[in-house]
Amino acid sequence: MTPCVAKLTRDDLLALDVEDPLAPVRKRFCLPKGVIYLDGNSLGALPRTVIERTREVVEHQWGNGLIRSWTAHGWIDLPRTVGDKIARLVGARAGEVIVTDSTTVNIFRLACAALRARPDRRGVLLESDNFPADNYIAEGIRDWLDNVDLRFASAAKLANAIDDSVALVLASHVNYRTGRIQDLPGITAQAHDAGALVLWDLAHSAGIMPVDVDTNDVDLAVGCGYKYLCGGPGAPGFLFVAERLQEELLPPLYGWLGHAEPFAFEPKWRPAPGISRHQCGTPGVLGMTALDAALDVLLEVDLAAVRRKSVALSDAFVTLVEQECDGHGLALDSPRDASERGNQIVLRHSEGYAICQALIARNVIGDFRAPEHLRFGFSPLYLWHVDMWDAVAALRDVMEAREWDHPAFQRRAYVT
Ligand SMILES: Cc1ncc(COP(=O)(O)O)c(C=O)c1O
Numbered sequence: 001m002t003p004c005v006a007k008l009t010r011d012d013l014l015a016l017d018v019e020d021p022l023a024p025v026r027k028r029f030c031l032p033k034g035v036i037y038l039d040g041n042s043l044g045a046l047p048r049t050v051i052e053r054t055r056e057v058v059e060h061q062w063g064n065g066l067i068r069s070w071t072a073h074g075w076i077d078l079p080r081t082v083g084d085k086i087a088r089l090v091g092a093r094a095g096e097v098i099v100t101d102s103t104t105v106n107i108f109r110l111a112c113a114a115l116r117a118r119p120d121r122r123g124v125l126l127e128s129d130n131f132p133a134d135n136y137i138a139e140g141i142r143d144w145l146d147n148v149d150l151r152f153a154s155a156a157k158l159a160n161a162i163d164d165s166v167a168l169v170l171a172s173h174v175n176y177r178t179g180r181i182q183d184l185p186g187i188t189a190q191a192h193d194a195g196a197l198v199l200w201d202l203a204h205s206a207g208i209m210p211v212d213v214d215t216n217d218v219d220l221a222v223g224c225g226y227k228y229l230c231g232g233p234g235a236p237g238f239l240f241v242a243e244r245l246q247e248e249l250l251p252p253l254y255g256w257l258g259h260a261e262p263f264a265f266e267p268k269w270r271p272a273p274g275i276s277r278h279q280c281g282t283p284g285v286l287g288m289t290a291l292d293a294a295l296d297v298l299l300e301v302d303l304a305a306v307r308r309k310s311v312a313l314s315d316a317f318v319t320l321v322e323q324e325c326d327g328h329g330l331a332l333d334s335p336r337d338a339s340e341r342g343n344q345i346v347l348r349h350s351e352g353y354a355i356c357q358a359l360i361a362r363n364v365i366g367d368f369r370a371p372e373h374l375r376f377g378f379s380p381l382y383l384w385h386v387d388m389w390d391a392v393a394a395l396r397d398v399m400e401a402r403e404w405d406h407p408a409f410q411r412r413a414y415v416t
Contacts (some may be wrong), residue, residue, distance in 0.1 A: 079099045333347065
């Protein structure tokens with residue numbers, strides 16, 4: 001990376017914090033003192049309100065209410081009520097989002113539903129550099145069903161690969177590794193012109209930037225509850241089905257809670273109207289509760305302001321890496337232009353894993369993505385601008401002292 005001309009100082013960043021309308025929101029999160037947390041793209045920080053709400057649900061609703069709480073406290077409705085909150089964040093209408101299972105399972109559900117809705121087409125077009133699990137699911141579907149034809153194209157060539165044999169395009173709005181934004185409106189329109197459906201993975205965009213699924217005529221989408229939505233480790237995922245498709249699409253999993261009348265205990269499955277048919281088994285109330293409480297914090301802030309600050313933070317970070325770490329072999333693998341990237345920056349270095357560990361030892365927490373990518377996310381709700389300076393100063397110190405050489409940092413953990 002080459003240094004830019006104008007020098008950015010720590011005072012410049014402190015001045016931005018004084019003006020920042022989102023700065024007070026940080027108090028709503030629990031963060032260990034001294035830690036600069038640049039991994040909210042992987043596991044969002046803990047909103048304080050989650051602690052109180054979870055305690056209330058465990059101690060009072062479960063402890064005292066027992067089974068009565070399914071009705072008295074609306075537990076049974078959580079997949080939809082929490083889904084309606086997520087709908088507001090991604091530009092969907094109430095009744096278009098449901099919270100259930102994991103992102104991966106939801107990809108399976110919606111991809112199968114889309115294939116069933118396009119029986120004359122067997123093509124599934126995948127982004128070759130998508131998060132691998134998305135493509136693994138497609139491979140699994142191909143191996144279970146007859147005659148499914150998987151095609152792969154790079155993100156840049158995806159639009160051109162759509163033709164009238166494609167039933168479904170499966171792609172990520174923001175690439176998990178590079179942070180590059182995919183042309184969601186353009187690809188959606190192109191798929192529709194060819195008669196295909198599109199399933200968008202919003203794991204790296206929901207809650208951190210405007211997505212506008214309805215304005216962009218998105219058919220199907222999924223996303224994670226534990227990244228920017230701050231629902232906690234392993235929080236349930238969500239799925240979106242546009243209202244116009246809801247009666248047409250049938251899930252592959254005929255769950256009893258997706259039945260039109262679950263408590264009629266009929267011998268045969270009948271789909272519930274609308275989005276509810278995609279629900280399967282009993283919702284995990286504790287996980288949904290944490291996600292529900294976290295969403296209340298997110299819904300209080302203006303998403304456009306979140307995006308503006310996310311751009312400012314990541315721009316400052318890149319500028320500072322160019323300025324302070326030049327000559328250390330760190331290559332930017334994210335778009336330099338902030339309008340082309342989501343909320344993360346990746347730097348490539350052959351010692352990426354050990355550098356990441358050395359940074360964590362200095363209380364700057366990012367993560368590592370094989371083969372050699374250091375990944376940093378910039379959650380505007382709990383980061384200050386000055387954190388960018390302090391994080392890059394730590395990175396510079398790690399690089400100058402070659403701290404990655406330490407054997408403790410070279411030992412690869414299972415989770416990276
Ligand atoms: C883009 C993307 N899609 C899907 C997943 C998988 O989500 P889950 O493990 O919750 O199914 C992840 C996880 O990090 C992801 O980043």
